[in-house]
Amino acid sequence: MTHPLMELRNVDKFFGSTKALKDISMQVHPGKILCLLGDNGAGKSTLIKVLSGYHQPTNGTVLFEASETRFTGPRDARQRGIATVHQNVGSIPLMSVGRNFFLGAEPIKGKWPFRSIDTKKANKIAVEQMRKFGLTRVENGDQLVGTMSGGERQVLAIGRAMYFGAKMLILDEPTSALGVKEASMVLKMMRVARQNGVGIVFITHNARHAMSVGDDFCVLIQGEVAARFKRNEKSREDVLNLMAGGEDMTALEDDLEQID
Amino acid sequence: MTKYLKKPETGAFAAFLLTYVFFALATPGTGFVSINGTAGWLNLAAELGIVAIPVGLLMISGEFDLSIGSTVGAASMILALGTNQFGGPTWPMIVLALTAGGLIGLCNGLVVVKTKLPSFIVTLATNFIVIGATMGTSRLIANVTSSSIFASDSAKMVFAFRWGQANISILWWLLIAFIGYRVLSRTAFGNWIYATGGNEDSARAAGVPVERVKITLFVATGVAAALVGILQGIQWNSGNSTYGMGYVFQAPIVAVIGGVLLTGGYGSVVGIVFGTALFGVISSGIFYTGWNTDWIQLFLGLLLALAVLANNYVRRLALTSK
Ligand SMILES: Nc1ncnc2c1ncn2[C@@H]1O[C@H](COP(=O)(O)OP(=O)(O)OP(=O)(O)O)[C@@H](O)[C@H]1O
Ligand SMILES: [Mg+2]
Numbered sequence: 151m152t153h154p155l156m157e158l159r160n161v162d163k164f165f166g167s168t169k170a171l172k173d174i175s176m177q178v179h180p181g182k183i184l185c186l187l188g189d190n191g192a193g194k195s196t197l198i199k200v201l202s203g204y205h206q207p208t209n210g211t212v213l214f215e216a217s218e219t220r221f222t223g224p225r226d227a228r229q230r231g232i233a234t235v236h237q238n239v240g241s242i243p244l245m246s247v248g249r250n251f252f253l254g255a256e257p258i259k260g261k262w263p264f265r266s267i268d269t270k271k272a273n274k275i276a277v278e279q280m281r282k283f284g285l286t287r288v289e290n291g292d293q294l295v296g297t298m299s300g301g302e303r304q305v306l307a308i309g310r311a312m313y314f315g316a317k318m319l320i321l322d323e324p325t326s327a328l329g330v331k332e333a334s335m336v337l338k339m340m341r342v343a344r345q346n347g348v349g350i351v352f353i354t355h356n357a358r359h360a361m362s363v364g365d366d367f368c369v370l371i372q373g374e375v376a377a378r379f380k381r382n383e384k385s386r387e388d389v390l391n392l393m394a395g396g397e398d399m400t401a402l403e404d405d406l407e408q409i410d
Numbered sequence: 411m412t413k414y415l416k417k418p419e420t421g422a423f424a425a426f427l428l429t430y431v432f433f434a435l436a437t438p439g440t441g442f443v444s445i446n447g448t449a450g451w452l453n454l455a456a457e458l459g460i461v462a463i464p465v466g467l468l469m470i471s472g473e474f475d476l477s478i479g480s481t482v483g484a485a486s487m488i489l490a491l492g493t494n495q496f497g498g499p500t501w502p503m504i505v506l507a508l509t510a511g512g513l514i515g516l517c518n519g520l521v522v523v524k525t526k527l528p529s530f531i532v533t534l535a536t537n538f539i540v541i542g543a544t545m546g547t548s549r550l551i552a553n554v555t556s557s558s559i560f561a562s563d564s565a566k567m568v569f570a571f572r573w574g575q576a577n578i579s580i581l582w583w584l585l586i587a588f589i590g591y592r593v594l595s596r597t598a599f600g601n602w603i604y605a606t607g608g609n610e611d612s613a614r615a616a617g618v619p620v621e622r623v624k625i626t627l628f629v630a631t632g633v634a635a636a637l638v639g640i641l642q643g644i645q646w647n648s649g650n651s652t653y654g655m656g657y658v659f660q661a662p663i664v665a666v667i668g669g670v671l672l673t674g675g676y677g678s679v680v681g682i683v684f685g686t687a688l689f690g691v692i693s694s695g696i697f698y699t700g701w702n703t704d705w706i707q708l709f710l711g712l713l714l715a716l717a718v719l720a721n722n723y724v725r726r727l728a729l730t731s732k
Contacts (some may be wrong), residue, residue: 204615225617239615242608244675245601254617266596296729345717376502396643 155218155318155349156201156232161210163196170196172373174210178318183340183350187393188281188370194353195237197370198320200236201351203227228254233315235307237322237353239393243296247280247288248273250295251310258335283335300327312339319343319350325359337363357390368391416728418669419681423668423721425713426688433695442698449575454729455690456583457638458664459683461657462591464631466665466682470594471627472607472674473529477518478635478661480541480655481511485639487544490557500562508636514540515632519625537658544651556650559643569644579641583686586634591679603627607674663710664689667717671725689712 154177172195178184178201186194199205200212203221212219214230221227224234236374241250249256252272259268273291280288283305288298295303304327311319319340325333340350340363354360360367367384369377369392377392384392414420434443441447459476468475485507492503518536522529545555561569571578594600605613606620614620635654643649668685670677690708 202615223617224615225619230618234615236615236670239609239611242605242612242675244608244725245604247600253601255612256601258598263592266592267598267601294728336558 152180154178154213155215157213157216158200158207159213160212161200161207161212163193163200163205164208170373171200173374174375175369176375178349178351179366180317180349181344181347183344183352183363183364184368185364186351186353186368187360187389188369188376189394192370193373194370195322196373198234198322198351198353201227201318202232202236202320204234204236210270225254228314231315232320233311233313233318234320235304235311235322235324237326240307241295241303244274244294245387246292246294247298247306248276248291250306251276251313251389252290253278255314275313276306276309279313280305283309283339284331301329301332304328305332308336308339312343315343315348317331319348321351322353323355324352325354325356328396333359337406355393357386357393360393361386361389416679416724417681418458418671418676418721418724419684420669421717421724422668422681422688423706425717426684426691428518429688429695430691432722433691433698437695437698440698442695446575447694449573449577449580451526451687451690451694452580453575453690454693455578456579457579457641458657458660458689459583459686460579460586460641461631461634462659462661462664462668462682462686463586463679464634465661466668466670466677466679467533467590467594467603468624468627468631469662469665469670469672470674470677471603471624472610473520473522473624474629474662475515475533475627475631476530476630476658476662477514477533477536477540477582478631479658480537480539480544480651481632481635481654482639482642482657483649483651484514484540484544485511485636486559486643486649486653487548487555487557487651489561489640489643490559491548491551493560494557495552500560500565504565504640507640508633509634511631511634511636511639513632514635515629516625518632519628519641522628523621523624541651541655548651555652556648558648560645561647565644569641577641577645579645582637582641587679587683588683599623599626605677607671607676609675660689660710663714666721667713669717669721669724672718676721676728678726685717 156178158174158176161171161174174197184196188194200207203224248269249272257268257271258265260266276291277288285305287304288302306323308324325336325363328336337359344350365381367379368375465475465478488507488510489503492498492506493500514536518533521532548555594603602618602623605618606623610620639653642653664670664685665682667688668681670682693706696706697704
């Protein structure tokens, strides 16, 4: 049995008096997709910010490739092959597609003191990667990101993470702004990455998306792990109920139908 | 056409050209367009330009530095007290003055990054603290707030050489403009400057060391301000705590006229250079017209208002067309 790619042991994260995460222990395995489920405010985004080096845990330990780790920041995590698509934190509107795509990992050409960003290469790769997700409207890597739609920007962020996520990919609601075609493309690419041995953490409110790619599932309720299970261990209804924070969704949905 | 309109420097270039032509036509036969006249406005622009470039980069990264004024004065006083009252050698004193400028920048940067207070307020406070400390210390040591500088010949060559009317500070300005241009538009660090000012959270999440970017720029600004203090001190053979006070607002003004967005994230070094040149042309051109120099303020105020409006328009244009 191989060791987990990343592991959290008894991790807490407090913001002042807000206890966003309480005693979280979990493992991310290479070549597996871990789905994080939970209600709004359950602590999912906070958890992935700990995984991606954005936040330091208040208590507890983080292990990366079996050794205890304290990321000094997102840059540290990124340089170890962990790429993240954050919810709501995306691209920079007044910068070009190419510069956004390679932000923090710019391709450099030439010798000092004439080293400079290889803009041509950056633009070319960025456009190519976005095309992989079926996005063909963006043809020029010099285009400012502020001129693209919300979904197009999301594709840019996902494409960037997939390109750089050599070992681990963290996706916080990556499909929320996407059309049906682009969303299924993202799911397909996640499967490809999994086949290549990348460990993936996937947050979604879409039960169908979760069920279609998830290997392991972890449900957060008010900052605590409320349940964990593997693929095919639970029915679609159970998963839906768990995603809603343990409430009986079938009853809620019945109510809705009666309104119609 | 829109391709050029969208560039941050286009407005500044057009305004510079218009103003230059205006003064050239308004002052026939006075020598405004002569070599000496040109050296005159370039001299005025150069020293401001040396601080305006790092200040502009800092503004693109989303921060302000209003402490440059007192840093210029402090650097000139370090050189004056060091070479005069203490009779020290020139070059080590120059290094000391530059280091002091860097340290002031470092303090600004650390306080802004650690406290997350607006840099506008932090550096305004620094400006008073530094000028107060400079005056107080000078009085304690020598009972003066200004004093003569005894610079070595080699230092005079490097910082005060003149060709006719043209000061060597023009060369320093061009050098710093070239470095600034390379850094901002060609290096990864330049990409980080834009990203930090464009959206700090996104930049941090993408792995940009935003704190390091800001602190580096604050230090660069402090060193540049100290360089101006050294240039002025050696040119005029004296140091004065109040040198540079005019730059506190002139530097951000020419950066904005040059197309730098007040909110950060957009701008260019070429734009800042034209914004500064425009300032030089106005300040010197008014003199040639024989009008009262009080009009300079009015001109600058109007230009600033126009520039802010134009920059806002350029930003929207950039975000609506491909
Ligand atoms: N930086 C912060 N400072 C203070 N409180 C925070 C911070 N970040 C998150 N929280 C709080 O932590 C809790 C968990 O938030 P989090 O964003 O992790 O939820 P989430 O599960 O991602 O929700 P959603 O599904 O809406 O994205 C919330 O109560 C939130 O208000
Ligand atoms: Mg969230």
